[in-house]
Amino acid sequence: MDHMKRLLIVDDEETLTFSLYQTFITAPIECEVVTAASGEEALQRLEKSLFDLVITDLAMPGISGLDLLSAVKTRNADTQVIIITAYGSDEREEEAYQRGADFYIEKPFDIRELKSLVIKMLE
Numbered sequence: 001m002d003h004m005k006r007l008l009i010v011d012d013e014e015t016l017t018f019s020l021y022q023t024f025i026t027a028p029i030e031c032e033v034v035t036a037a038s039g040e041e042a043l044q045r046l047e048k049s050l051f052d053l054v055i056t057d058l059a060m061p062g063i064s065g066l067d068l069l070s071a072v073k074t075r076n077a078d079t080q081v082i083i084i085t086a087y088g089s090d091e092r093e094e095e096a097y098q099r100g101a102d103f104y105i106e107k108p109f110d111i112r113e114l115k116s117l118v119i120k121m122l123e
Contacts, residue, residue: 008036008055009033010057011056020035080102080121082118085104102121
């Protein structure tokens with residue numbers, strides 16, 4: 001039997017975290033959705049259990065999305081990671097992919113496209 005898929009959403013912007021949470025709890029795929037308001041909180045959640053997919057903001061106080069990405073991949077190389085950012089640059093995008101990001105998406109993004117992408121990644 002397949003385990004229920006687990007999605008971790010990490011962003012210091014509460015309204016975005018909430019809207020992503022609402023989007024994915026109603027997605028047509030069985031998936032447990034967990035949120036974290038910081039990289040530090042995300043690391044605590046990752047220490048307790050595995051996630052299939054992490055969506056993280058790039059620029060956060062404390063632990064950045066890139067550092068979180070590295071920590072996720074160190075813990076479990078199979079965990080997929082989507083980086084989202086309002087402060088995109090070619091250098092940051094290249095570094096994200098070098099560290100193992102699966103996708104790098106700049107804000108503003110189309111929530112329906114992100115939802116489709118996440119569903120495909122979790123299937």
